Amino acid sequence: MTGTLTLDGSATGAPVPAVSGTPPAEAGAPALVVEDLSVRRGSVHLVESTSLSVAKGETLCLVGESGCGKSLTCTAMMGLTNAPLAAEGSIRVLGREISGLPERRLNGVRGRDVAMIFQDPMAALNPIQRVGAQVAEILSVHGEASRTERRREVLALFERVGLPDPERQARAYPHQLSGGMCQRVMIAMAIACRPRILIADEPTTALDVTIQAQILRLLRELQDETGMAMIFVTHDLGVVAEIADRVAVMYSGRVVEEAGVDEIFDAPRHPYTRALMACRVGTGQPGEVLPAITGSVPAPSARPAGCVFAPRCDHAGPPCLVRPRLKARMSGARVACHLGEGAA
Amino acid sequence: MTDPILALKGVTRRYRTGGGFFSKETITTAVDDVSLTVAPGEVCAIVGESGSGKSTLARIAAGFDLPDGGAALFRGAPYARPGSAAWRRERAVVQFVFQNPSGALDPRASIASQIGEMLTTHERCDPATRAARIDDILDRVGLAGMGRRVPQQMSGGQLQRAVLARALVVRPELLICDEAVSALDVSVQAQILNLLMSLKDEFGLTMIFITHDLGVARHVGDRIAVMQKGRIVENRRTHYLFDSPRAAYTRTLLAAIPAATPAARRAREAAAARETAA
Numbered sequence: 001m002t003g004t005l006t007l008d009g010s011a012t013g014a015p016v017p018a019v020s021g022t023p024p025a026e027a028g029a030p031a032l033v034v035e036d037l038s039v040r041r042g043s044v045h046l047v048e049s050t051s052l053s054v055a056k057g058e059t060l061c062l063v064g065e066s067g068c069g070k071s072l073t074c075t076a077m078m079g080l081t082n083a084p085l086a087a088e089g090s091i092r093v094l095g096r097e098i099s100g101l102p103e104r105r106l107n108g109v110r111g112r113d114v115a116m117i118f119q120d121p122m123a124a125l126n127p128i129q130r131v132g133a134q135v136a137e138i139l140s141v142h143g144e145a146s147r148t149e150r151r152r153e154v155l156a157l158f159e160r161v162g163l164p165d166p167e168r169q170a171r172a173y174p175h176q177l178s179g180g181m182c183q184r185v186m187i188a189m190a191i192a193c194r195p196r197i198l199i200a201d202e203p204t205t206a207l208d209v210t211i212q213a214q215i216l217r218l219l220r221e222l223q224d225e226t227g228m229a230m231i232f233v234t235h236d237l238g239v240v241a242e243i244a245d246r247v248a249v250m251y252s253g254r255v256v257e258e259a260g261v262d263e264i265f266d267a268p269r270h271p272y273t274r275a276l277m278a279c280r281v282g283t284g285q286p287g288e289v290l291p292a293i294t295g296s297v298p299a300p301s302a303r304p305a306g307c308v309f310a311p312r313c314d315h316a317g318p319p320c321l322v323r324p325r326l327k328a329r330m331s332g333a334r335v336a337c338h339l340g341e342g343a344a
Numbered sequence: 345m346t347d348p349i350l351a352l353k354g355v356t357r358r359y360r361t362g363g364g365f366f367s368k369e370t371i372t373t374a375v376d377d378v379s380l381t382v383a384p385g386e387v388c389a390i391v392g393e394s395g396s397g398k399s400t401l402a403r404i405a406a407g408f409d410l411p412d413g414g415a416a417l418f419r420g421a422p423y424a425r426p427g428s429a430a431w432r433r434e435r436a437v438v439q440f441v442f443q444n445p446s447g448a449l450d451p452r453a454s455i456a457s458q459i460g461e462m463l464t465t466h467e468r469c470d471p472a473t474r475a476a477r478i479d480d481i482l483d484r485v486g487l488a489g490m491g492r493r494v495p496q497q498m499s500g501g502q503l504q505r506a507v508l509a510r511a512l513v514v515r516p517e518l519l520i521c522d523e524a525v526s527a528l529d530v531s532v533q534a535q536i537l538n539l540l541m542s543l544k545d546e547f548g549l550t551m552i553f554i555t556h557d558l559g560v561a562r563h564v565g566d567r568i569a570v571m572q573k574g575r576i577v578e579n580r581r582t583h584y585l586f587d588s589p590r591a592a593y594t595r596t597l598l599a600a601i602p603a604a605t606p607a608a609r610r611a612r613e614a615a616a617a618r619e620t621a622a
Contacts, residue, residue: 065529179394208393208556213600235529238602241609265605279534282559283604286582287541290563292534296499 030092031056031229032077032114032197037089039072039081044301046085047072048253051326052231054197054246057223059230061240061261063276064250067297070233073250074201077231078116079106094196112142115195119202121182125174131185132158132170138192157188161218180211187215191222198223201233216242237280241265249273252297252308255326259333269335271313307338315339347420348381349518349550350405354414355379357400374400376574377414382518387544387551389565389582391558391597397574398554402522405552406440407431418518436466439511443523445503449495455506456482456491459513466514477513484546485509485539501532505539512547522554537563558601562586570594 039047047069081087158166204212257270310316407423424430578591603609
């Protein structure tokens with residue numbers, strides 16, 4: 001491990017480190033590589049041959065509308081796909097293949113190497129156990145020595161995620177805490193074993209905007225300290241602008257565009273990415289007609305032949321009857337669209 | 345100055361919480377001495393974080409709930425007591441749209457019949473007129489020919505259109521939307537906001553638009569009232585509120601809006617770093 005988690009500076013008091021567009025210096029080595037990942041229910045592919053990778057110290061944002069397969073991709077990366085769903089493809093965590101590993105071996109990877117934060121903290125926490133004990137349990141499962149040691153660690157973690165008065169909060173039950181507080185407990189739980197990869201599935205969607213800002217800042221600070229890789233799922237492009245280094249846009253079970261965050265905002269290539277950018281509320285003039293995308297995301301069982309976005313696309317033409325492959329452009333971006341193919 | 349459609353005068357609403365076997369009873373003041381007027385044709389957005397009392401205020405503004413103190417006046421007269429005959433007559437003029445459209449519709453009945461039920465409850469009209477009114481409103485919300493469908497056969501955006509159709513078929517004077525676009529995806533959210541804005545012009549609607557999303561409030565609101573802990577801390581025309589917020593809480597909210605682009609984020613962080621250094 002290159003970075004260690006410092007447990008003394010409180011989240012509120014510590015100065016926010018200046019973050020540039022490039023990931024930290026030790027970055028570069030791939031932490032998580034997903035190749036040809038598919039998740040299917042029977043013969044219906046909910047996620048189709050998706051390939052993604054995230055490097056140490058880097059944040060990859062997965063964006064797209066609901067039903068595009070973002071969350072399924074995350075749970076598959078954690079090896080949490082359960083019947084009737086089935087996942088196929090390769091998932092390499094720190095160079096080690098984890099797909100097909102037996103449950104017992106996977107449990108050594110989850111929490112320790114890869115940790116996950118879910119959207120609804122209230123649903124993810126045990127309602128009848130004190131939150132301190134829930135975090136301590138993670139530490140004991142992964143072999144933290146003594147009871148007093150664990151207790152000290154839990155309090156340090158609570159302090160680190162900015163929970164005021166850790167002693168008191170550790171004794172609280174989830175229902176006694178607000179949504180933002182519960183999400184901090186979830187983050188404390190996720191970083192308890194200093195994971196190398198953190199998967200965050202819409203961690204701020206259920207939170208108020210001021211709490212969201214605090215949580216995003218906290219995650220970035222933790223990343224700067226530990227050099228962990230982050231996969232961050234969101235449908236909010238504002239959140240993407242706040243936290244992403246790289247962005248993968250998903251549409252109906254596939255990645256349709258992947259590029260650096262500045263490129264996604266300044267020069268989006270795929271018509272779906274462009275449309276998503278255009279229909280954001282609050283960026284244009286108040287009251288003006290928003291450039292909405294007509295229709296909605298097709299159900300996985302009713303995807304059209306050819307390009308899946310074509311029925312909603314303003315630029316669709318005859319070539320779109322053939323499904324475009326995700327191809328690398330000269331800039332390093334990957335785009336699945338016939339439009340502008342051959343150009344830069 | 346025209347008479348307001350809705351005037352809230354020093355409205356207060358308290359709830360008892362706890363008081364069960366294990367906990368001491370406490371009184372929570374959800375809405376605390378709030379005054380607000382809404383002029384005809386105006387869109388008043390109410391923003392605030394969860395627990396700020398905005399939904400309670402919406403229910404009082406709709407006459408679903410009576411205040412403990414102060415008065416809610418619709419066209420100068422207080423609302424009738426909930427459940428009374430006069431109260432039921434008032435229902436048509438104020439309509440309410442909730443966040444979750446699938447919870448607001450009967451899963452077993454067709455959209456057309458649910459809209460028709462609204463009409464028969466509030467108006468007397470013959471079957472032919474009724475059918476024509478249903479077709480007309482479905483057409484206006486972009487659901488032409490879909491009246492026979494049941495909710496399960498429709499997408500989230502279509503369901504919210506159906507809810508709007510049902511609310512508008514009785515030609516209300518005031519439409520209150522409580523987080524009406526919050527559960528929708530951005531592309532569908534844009535469709536529904538466009539629809540609301542065009543229906544507002546077409547029907548000359550007055551609207552109260554409750555949202556936690558400042559971007560949405562800025563887009564739809566002629567005026568924005570910011571709520572915090574049951575009180576309105578600032579209530580001004582939208583562009584003034586965004587350009588020169590007065591209340592400290594408004595500034596906190598505005599500062600917490602995520603950056604529009606990564607470049608904007610870096611500029612903000614550089615400015616903050618300079619401030620810390622100075």
